[in-house]
Amino acid sequence: MKAAVLYEANSPLVIERFDLPDIADDQVRVRLMASGVCHSDWHIVKGEWVDINRPPVILGHEGAGVVEEVGPAVHSVKEGDHVVLSWMRNCGLCEMCQVGYSNLCDEPWDRRGQPHFENSERPMKRMNALGTFSTETIVPQDIAIPIDREIPFPQASLVGCGVMTGVGAALNTAQVQAGKSVAVFGCGGVGLNVIQGAAIAGAEPIIAVDLLDNKLEMGRQFGATHTVNSAELDPVEAIRELTGGKGAHYAFEAIGLVPAPYKQAILCTRKRGLTVFVGHGPDNMAIELDCKILGPEKMVIGSMYGSCRPRLDFPRIFSLYKAGKLKLDELVTRVYPLEAVNEAFDALGRGEVARSVLDLT
Numbered sequence: 001m002k003a004a005v006l007y008e009a010n011s012p013l014v015i016e017r018f019d020l021p022d023i024a025d026d027q028v029r030v031r032l033m034a035s036g037v038c039h040s041d042w043h044i045v046k047g048e049w050v051d052i053n054r055p056p057v058i059l060g061h062e063g064a065g066v067v068e069e070v071g072p073a074v075h076s077v078k079e080g081d082h083v084v085l086s087w088m089r090n091c092g093l094c095e096m097c098q099v100g101y102s103n104l105c106d107e108p109w110d111r112r113g114q115p116h117f118e119n120s121e122r123p124m125k126r127m128n129a130l131g132t133f134s135t136e137t138i139v140p141q142d143i144a145i146p147i148d149r150e151i152p153f154p155q156a157s158l159v160g161c162g163v164m165t166g167v168g169a170a171l172n173t174a175q176v177q178a179g180k181s182v183a184v185f186g187c188g189g190v191g192l193n194v195i196q197g198a199a200i201a202g203a204e205p206i207i208a209v210d211l212l213d214n215k216l217e218m219g220r221q222f223g224a225t226h227t228v229n230s231a232e233l234d235p236v237e238a239i240r241e242l243t244g245g246k247g248a249h250y251a252f253e254a255i256g257l258v259p260a261p262y263k264q265a266i267l268c269t270r271k272r273g274l275t276v277f278v279g280h281g282p283d284n285m286a287i288e289l290d291c292k293i294l295g296p297e298k299m300v301i302g303s304m305y306g307s308c309r310p311r312l313d314f315p316r317i318f319s320l321y322k323a324g325k326l327k328l329d330e331l332v333t334r335v336y337p338l339e340a341v342n343e344a345f346d347a348l349g350r351g352e353v354a355r356s357v358l359d360l361t
């Protein structure tokens, strides 16, 4: 199989051939058909996350494909099933899994049998034990979630990370209520999905904040009722004005690049408002806050993978899509072959796309 490898931060990915190891009893081999190119991949390319998925590594964690082979102990999928891969494993047994937050599973990833792929020189690890920038991968059965055959693979792949992270932040983590006000900082692949999650919940108004007008236009397409270009206006003041001087009931930081929007998100909420940190910024990035900032009973919570339980929430996303209530087609801005993965990163860096997808067929 072919895969795109990052050998060093800030260098182009290299396409290489690998031999796959045999699958273990509880694993499945998946022929990947599509992989989204996510900001988390980009953080690793830029050397901004050094604790996890350190290069050399096969990148990619937003994949969909067809099950080609299953181990003898596999019962949840069969050969020929179409699947979306979840990038968070769940053991089903730890405290977090038991209380319904399998997105926070305690089981360390590498204890769950990560086969390393070999090229001619050495074994190679895969991002989140997936490595979806490749034509095939091997995963434990618990993270291969079967989906309807009619869902196109590029659209399906995006549910594996960006869509779930954004929609889940609104519907699961924050549990946005109908008729309440929402501000979303960032109209990238995740932010657009926070916006459409808030729209599905019936929030009003939904205020999108970004520096780029093309992104704000996408924000409107996904359900924003108002937009604020933060290069031109102070977003905190603008959001207060749009919410009768009180501030938003909910604010979401969905950029994860610089400290300012995290702080602005807290500042723009009203009394007892909830701020959700969706963006996972570079390592060691600090936010400076006045200690009284939460005085009016404001709340701040992180969101990991949209607080999702993939087996429950992926099908929920696809039923909303099939009913025309959730946009996936519009997220696929560009499709690149695997060989053009570096161009896809360039487009992401320039803020040109909602999402690029690699066609792996």
Ligand SMILES: [Zn+2]
Binding pocket: 090, 091, 092, 093, 094, 095, 096, 097, 098, 102, 104, 105, 106, 107
């Ligand atoms: Zn667990």
Ligand SMILES: [Zn+2]
Binding pocket: 038, 039, 040, 041, 061, 062, 161, 162
């Ligand atoms: Zn991602």
